[in-house]
Amino acid sequence: MKKLLLLTLAALPFGSAAFAQEETPAKFKLYGFIRNYTIVDTREVKAGTNDLYFYMPQDVSLAPDGTTDLNQGINWRSLSLTTRLGLDVSGYQFGSMKIGGKVEADFYSLNGTGAAQTIAQLRLRQAFVALGWNFTEGDRLGLTIGQAWHPMAADMPHMTNLETGAPFNPFNRSPQMRLDYTVSGWTFTGGLLYLNHYLPMDAQAGGKSVAPFKYGLPEAYAGVSFSRGPVLARVGVDILNTKPFRTYTVEQNVLNADGTPKLDGEGNPETKTVVGGKVSSLMTAISPFVFFQYTQGMFQLRAKSILAQSGEHLNLLSGYGINAYDMASHSYTYTPMQTSASFVSFQYGKKFQVMMMAGYFKQLGTTKDLNSPQNLYINTAADTKIQQAVRATPTVAWNLGKFTVSLEYNITAAQFGEGTRDARGMFSQYHWVLNHRFINMVKFNF
Numbered sequence: 001m002k003k004l005l006l007l008t009l010a011a012l013p014f015g016s017a018a019f020a021q022e023e024t025p026a027k028f029k030l031y032g033f034i035r036n037y038t039i040v041d042t043r044e045v046k047a048g049t050n051d052l053y054f055y056m057p058q059d060v061s062l063a064p065d066g067t068t069d070l071n072q073g074i075n076w077r078s079l080s081l082t083t084r085l086g087l088d089v090s091g092y093q094f095g096s097m098k099i100g101g102k103v104e105a106d107f108y109s110l111n112g113t114g115a116a117q118t119i120a121q122l123r124l125r126q127a128f129v130a131l132g133w134n135f136t137e138g139d140r141l142g143l144t145i146g147q148a149w150h151p152m153a154a155d156m157p158h159m160t161n162l163e164t165g166a167p168f169n170p171f172n173r174s175p176q177m178r179l180d181y182t183v184s185g186w187t188f189t190g191g192l193l194y195l196n197h198y199l200p201m202d203a204q205a206g207g208k209s210v211a212p213f214k215y216g217l218p219e220a221y222a223g224v225s226f227s228r229g230p231v232l233a234r235v236g237v238d239i240l241n242t243k244p245f246r247t248y249t250v251e252q253n254v255l256n257a258d259g260t261p262k263l264d265g266e267g268n269p270e271t272k273t274v275v276g277g278k279v280s281s282l283m284t285a286i287s288p289f290v291f292f293q294y295t296q297g298m299f300q301l302r303a304k305s306i307l308a309q310s311g312e313h314l315n316l317l318s319g320y321g322i323n324a325y326d327m328a329s330h331s332y333t334y335t336p337m338q339t340s341a342s343f344v345s346f347q348y349g350k351k352f353q354v355m356m357m358a359g360y361f362k363q364l365g366t367t368k369d370l371n372s373p374q375n376l377y378i379n380t381a382a383d384t385k386i387q388q389a390v391r392a393t394p395t396v397a398w399n400l401g402k403f404t405v406s407l408e409y410n411i412t413a414a415q416f417g418e419g420t421r422d423a424r425g426m427f428s429q430y431h432w433v434l435n436h437r438f439i440n441m442v443k444f445n446f
Contacts, residue, residue: 168359
């Protein structure tokens with residue numbers, strides 16, 4: 001017995017060593033940058049992050065004299081918000097499974113009043129675990145779990161401004177479970193996502209809220225990519241099922257302590273509004289997109305187009321409305337607003353770079369008639385009356401190792417609707433507003 005025990009104890013170190021050989025230690029890489037923007041606009045704008053994240057120019061606001069546009073005029077800001085710090089984890093392997101990850105944060109400020117406009121808070125941008133299995137050469141399976149770039153937003157246009165093309169390009173980072181299978185240059189992607197930073201319109205709350213996502217179904221994505229030589233192409237579709245209304249209300253008599261109806265001064269029963277039950281109706285929106293990229297030497301061309309339905313969670317200027325309401329079953333029929341958004345961009349050079357993005361988006365109206373023009377819920381990040389817009393962003397950048405200085409000119413023209421909306425939420429009259437934005441960026445990567 002003693003001999004068996006001694007042999008067992010002696011074998012433990014070798015057993016432990018054999019087990020340890022199945023593990024490969026992880027490698028850690030700290031990265032980030034210090035970035036400062038100085039921006040000049042020729043009129044007031046709708047923008048987030050202390051006006052660095054630019055959506056659209058503001059509409060005309062006339063003074064009492066009827067001729068002076070109060071939103072026209074030079075304004076500027078210079079801020080080091082969005083300075084970033086991140087940690088990449090790679091190289092860890094357990095058996096045949098490779099495990100990596102990322103934690104990334106930056107300094108961020110919501111627009112507020114007084115000191116709140118200048119106070120920067122550290123916020124989480126990305127935090128995910130990436131699992132991978134290599135089967136044969138070019139045959140790989142990957143699983144991403146955590147907060148990462150939305151598959152429709154990952155390919156961005158060439159520019160240096162903070163919004164990187166939004167709202168002409170989807171912009172979203174979301175908690176997700178995404179599966180990527182790559183074989184012979186083809187990548188098949190499927191994922192389920194939850195909302196975090198970018199809130200949809202909530203019809204029940206009368207503003208932006210996570211609730212339509214929380215009580216709906218997971219957002220779903222499916223796509224295919226092809227990469228060979230200088231060409232990269234993608235097609236995909238985003239499917240959204242949310243609950244804009246979760247409960248319905250009813251009128252109920254106010255009762256006295258003895259259970260009899262309470263009467264008002266005129267002898268009529270007093271009533272109160274209470275929650276009557278749950279609403280199960282879902283708003284379904286389907287948004288397909290295509291992307292193309294061509295790279296040759298120091299030249300790169302990108303183009304993307306999306307036909308978005310209710311794309312406000314992608315930072316597109318979109319929304320949805322109510323087509324019908326059944327009072328007997330307390331069920332809604334929703335109608336998403338369709339938005340077409342596209343860009344084409346290029347970049348050339350390494351030390352000295354020239355870039356350019358041209359973007360266009362247009363509201364196409366709801367897919368069905370609204371039961372009332374008032375029952376339309378549009379992304380409030382910019383003006384709700386914008387019908388279409390165009391943008392061009394010629395840019396030059398100097399890259400001195402890890403130090404970059406860029407100058408960008410952003411010209412944006414937005415069309416604002418006038419008067420009342422029709423059954424599809426569109427306007428028959430409109431006017432255009434133009435903004436010139438000049439951007440200097442100084443960045444040091446580390």
